[in-house]
Amino acid sequence: MAHQRFRKFNTSSVYDGGRIANDMCMTVRAGNIIFLRGQTGFDLDNKFVGKGDAAAQADQAMKNVRVLLEEAGAKMADICKITTYITDRAYREPVYNVVGRHLKGVFPCGTGLIVNGLALPEMLVEIDIEAVIPADEA
Amino acid sequence: MPHDRLRKFNIRDWFGQGIDWDGAMVVRCAEEIYVTGVNGSELDASRTHGTGHTAEDAAIQAEVALNNLKILLAEAGASLDDICKINVYISDRAYRIPVYRTIGRHLRGVHPVSTGVIVNGFARPEILFTLDVCVVPQRGTPHTRLRRYHSDDAKYGFERQKIGCDFCQVVIAGRRIYLRGQMGQTLDDSLADMGDAGTQAAQAMRNVEMLLGEAGAGLRDITKIILYATDRAHLAPARAAVLSHLGELPCALSEIIVKGLASPDLSMEVDVFAVQSQE
Numbered sequence: 001m002a003h004q005r006f007r008k009f010n011t012s013s014v015y016d017g018g019r020i021a022n023d024m025c026m027t028v029r030a031g032n033i034i035f036l037r038g039q040t041g042f043d044l045d046n047k048f049v050g051k052g053d054a055a056a057q058a059d060q061a062m063k064n065v066r067v068l069l070e071e072a073g074a075k076m077a078d079i080c081k082i083t084t085y086i087t088d089r090a091y092r093e094p095v096y097n098v099v100g101r102h103l104k105g106v107f108p109c110g111t112g113l114i115v116n117g118l119a120l121p122e123m124l125v126e127i128d129i130e131a132v133i134p135a136d137e138a
Numbered sequence: 139m140p141h142d143r144l145r146k147f148n149i150r151d152w153f154g155q156g157i158d159w160d161g162a163m164v165v166r167c168a169e170e171i172y173v174t175g176v177n178g179s180e181l182d183a184s185r186t187h188g189t190g191h192t193a194e195d196a197a198i199q200a201e202v203a204l205n206n207l208k209i210l211l212a213e214a215g216a217s218l219d220d221i222c223k224i225n226v227y228i229s230d231r232a233y234r235i236p237v238y239r240t241i242g243r244h245l246r247g248v249h250p251v252s253t254g255v256i257v258n259g260f261a262r263p264e265i266l267f268t269l270d271v272c273v274v275p276q277r278g279t280p281h282t283r284l285r286r287y288h289s290d291d292a293k294y295g296f297e298r299q300k301i302g303c304d305f306c307q308v309v310i311a312g313r314r315i316y317l318r319g320q321m322g323q324t325l326d327d328s329l330a331d332m333g334d335a336g337t338q339a340a341q342a343m344r345n346v347e348m349l350l351g352e353a354g355a356g357l358r359d360i361t362k363i364i365l366y367a368t369d370r371a372h373l374a375p376a377r378a379a380v381l382s383h384l385g386e387l388p389c390a391l392s393e394i395i396v397k398g399l400a401s402p403d404l405s406m407e408v409d410v411f412a413v414q415s416q417e
Contacts, residue, residue, distance in 0.1 A: 002415050003361060008388050011381065022381030025388035028361040030413035031313065033170075035362035038392030080141065080165045080172040083270075085394055089259055093156055096149065100159030107143040107162040111175030111270050113227060114259035117370055117395035128364070128392050134139050135168045 004029040006072055007044070026064075029072045032138035034131040038085070039064045040123045054091035054124040055098045061127045062102035073138075074131050079108045083128040085115050095125050142166040144213055145181070152183040153262060166214045169312055171273040173210055175227075176203040177265045181210070189264040196233035196266045200240035203269050208244070216275045219248055222309040223272035223316040225409070226254045230266070231398055237267050238301035242289070249283045249306040253319030253409050255366055256398035274311035284308040284352055285325070293327040295403025308349045315353050315412040319366075320345045321404045335367060335405040336375030342408050343383035355414050357383075362390045364409040370395055376406040 007026035026044070028035045041050045041057030044064055050056025066076055082103070086095055092112070118126045145163035149155050163181070165172040178199025179186040188198030204218075211217055224245075228237055234254070250271075260268050274281065285307035290300050307325065309316040322338025323329055325345050332338050350356050365380055367373045373393055381391070399407050 002358065003413070005388050011377075022378065023384070023386055023388040024381065024391055026390065028390050030359075030361050030415065033361070033413060035390045035411065037390040038364075038394075077140065080167060080170070089263075092261065096157040096159050100149070100157060103160060105160060107146045107160050107165075109163070109165050109172040109174040110159075110161050111227075111268060112261050113257045113268070115257050115394050115396055119373065119393040121370070126392060126394070130172070130362075132141065132167045132170065134141060136139055 004072070006068070027068045027072045032133040032135060034069060034072050034074045034078070034133070036065060036068055036129045038126040038128050040118065040126050048122060051122055054086065055094035057123065058095040058098040058125045058127070061125065062099055065127065065129055066102070069131055074133050076103065076106055078131040078133050079103065079106055079129055080132050081109045081130045084110065084112045085118060085126045087115060087117055087124050089114055091124055099127065145210070164210050164214045169274060170314070171211070171214050171216055171275065173207065173271050173273065175268040175270050176207050176210070177260065177268045178202045181206050186264050188266070191266065193232050193236045196228065197236035197240050199265070199267045200237045203267065204240060204244040207269065207271065211273065216273055218245060220273050220275045221245065221248055221250045221271050222274055222281060222311045222314070223251045225270040226252065227257050227260070227268045227270070228266065229257060229259055231256055233266055235299065235301055238289070238303055241269070242301060242303035245304065247304055249286045249304045251307065251309050251316050251318040252303065252305050253407065254400045255396050258397055272316055274314060282310040284310070284349070293323065295323070295332070295401030297401050297403070308353050310353050313414045315350065315355055315359065315414060317346060317349055317410045317412070319407045319409050321399065321407045332403060334375060335372035336379045338404070338406050339376040339379035339408065340383065342406065343380055346408065346410050347383070350412060355412055357387050359412040359415050360384070360387065360389050360410055361413050362411040364392045364394065366394050366396050366399065366407045366409070368396060368398060368405050372405045380408060
């Protein structure tokens with residue numbers, strides 16, 4: 001079976017000016033492995049939440065993660081790896097506490113990086129998720 | 139059956155951090171093994187080694203990290219030989235050679251694919267280096283590793299670097315295909331002028347398509363791309379080149395602006411993850 005691609009969209013709806021039009025999607029399901037687009041303060045209707053508030057952005061990102069995983073047939077408990085990018089060390093504690101609340105009891109592997117920036121300047125946090133649906137549930 | 143989650147922890151128990159975050163050092167699935175980024179801290183978080191912010195300290199941290207990784211993989215029934223891909227994150231270019239030499243010594247003969255990124259920092263200021271790995275246990279059938287090379291014979295941008303690592307361009311591990319982070323260099327390092335970020339990204343994607351083809355796969359099998367750029371100004375042209383190359387095969391993209399890549403000559407790099415789709 002070809003990979004399933006969920007919530008396809010065109011980049012002209014996201015990035016400035018709308019001049020560049022390419023296709024992207026939010027979720028790719030390859031067999032029982034789920035790959036998500038890096039999640040940020042943008043909600044799934046493309047409205048930006050939490051300008052200047054890294055914790056609020058992280059909360060929105062994790063709400064997106066739950067919706068995206070569920071519509072691909074997975075659940076939070078299937079998350080295996082989370083990579084958290086923040087743009088300032090000061091955001092670590094508020095962001096991680098919010099993410100930790102969403103992940104309570106899941107126990108994923110994690111890697112945390114402080115980076116120079118993300119796709120748009122207002123993004124202060126981005127979360128990359130890889131999830132695997134256990135073979136006998138796929 | 140749920141995945142095995144080994145060495146569970148909560149960050150609040152580590153180094154006095156006020157963070158309530160449940161994690162595991164290793165998650166073992168039926169095929170893949172996931173690992174929390176390893177660094178110079180002891181596995182029981184009793185101390186961090188090499189905290190002096192010198193190149194020597196970075197090498198000490200890398201040594202600790204690789205030893206920890208060996209332990210973690212052994213506990214999960216795997217070994218360093220099963221590593222498919224490494225992502226090496228350092229916080230200063232000065233750490234690159236000592237860190238890679240340490241990795242190269244531990245992974246002699248393994249030939250993983252590799253992506254190297256310079257970031258601003260990690261969980262705590264004393265951490266100079268973090269290593270992420272993608273692991274698929276081989277269970278009797280060795281992974282296929284295409285276009286093996288030794289780092290010292292390769293070019294990074296226009297430079298040669300004595301980093302002492304056995305790498306390759308493609309690892310095929312069961313259904314999963316891992317590619318080396320692709321940059322504006324041709325696969326034979328022959329390019330005389332790398333051009334701007336858009337030109338580099340276009341070359342990187344030509345490499346990706348060729349390498350996937352050699353692995354018996356194609357662009358349709360790409361699941362996820364992480365695009366690294368060294369400046370916000372490089373992001374839009376690089377993104378446009380990457381996505382144009384994919385055409386109507388939308389993937390899940392993440393875009394990260396980083397402090398640096400393997401060489402100052404490089405403006406962008408793409409990390410491409412692919413899974414062989416069934417016909």
